[in-house]
Amino acid sequence: MPQSARSVGLHKQQSRENAMATPNTPLWEVFIRSRNGLAHKHVGSLHASDATMALQAARDIYTRRGEGLSIWVVPSTAITASDPADKGMMFEPAESKIYRHPTFYEVPDEVGHM
């Protein structure tokens, strides 16, 4: 079954014994493009009330030393992740398909690099 990328307990309403409990602020996942031509890469997460604030916080937290040219922030709840229990079903079928790799095919040495 697909899961949230985060541990299941996180987005459930947490029971608090403390009446003064601090309300939860939404969680965002941060992706940064470090250099021109590279893909955005997940760097971590942060809390913010809305997308604008998430973007500003991401800039302050994750790009203090010129780490990025571009930032994406995505609500953590928007991410659907594969279930680790389905790993076999998901990924094993590719393991037997060795003919998808170039080394499966024989080309005589005389032909040279191909």
Added chain:
Amino acid sequence: MYTQALNTAEADDRGLEDAAKAVQFQARIDGEERIEPNDWMPAAYRKTLTRQISQHAHSEIVGMLPEGNWITRAPTLRRKAALLAKVQDECGHGLYLYAAAETLGTSREELVDAMLAGKAKYSSIFNYPTLTWADIGTIGWLVDGAAIMNQIPLCRCSYGPYARAMIRVCKEESFHQRQGYEIMLTLCRGSDEQKAMAQDALNRWWWPVLMMFGPPDATSQHSDTSTKWKIKRFSNDELRQKFVDATVPQAQYLGLTIPDPGMIQDADGHWRYSEIDWTEFKQVLAGNGPCNRDRLAARRKAHDEGGWVREAAAAYAAKRAQRRTAQAAE
């Protein structure tokens, strides 16, 4: 750093859990695989890590207070900019770590509330005061130095989000120790008063810094579980010895004396330190250090005074969301 092995690992409760899963889990750990948030893990592993990572996060945040104390009084603009950048880094470290802890299923708010309620621990070192500018040098040199010693092996911790946070932290941490040592070097090359100030700071911080590595191996009974789970890769005493061996030559270069008359170098080149006063350590952990009450009061004040910001931001986000829904309906 600042995990300090305050965290006695949870009792092994595998008996209650799927034995086959537990065996598979340990095999993954033994195979140096990383455990990720959605993977099956023993409840005790989750609990131990939640505690350790959140204590580490609290330490980064509370750790801003002793140094923040000197930002407005830094002797030059260069020092002020460096200290500001360092304290800002520590804040970021706290956030990376809270985020890592949250992946285990407890919200950041809940973790912070526990700290504010005095129910969660943070490193004992931050309950000591910063009396002079030399303390800022000493903290960077020794406190961050000890932290780095502890954090480097944590980059290979079995729990993926923690290990990744540590890699980030370690990268940023390297300037912290260097700027501290530079302050010490400047003081030691300065007037007699400045050098005396440096020595005084070293005298006060030396023993508390050695305590940062946590109780001696002989008394910490639970670290074998953490070792088995590859959360911990070196024992408290091993890390402490590594730190002492690295630090003594640095002190000698400064011309400062380690406040331990009994210290000797053994045949293997290790610097053997005298008995540590663990009563002091226990007292500080129990809340009776010089600044425990101040630190908690400062954190509570900051949290309470930020309350209206959190409320306003949430209200604004809710209003905008409502407007969008209304517009979509039109």
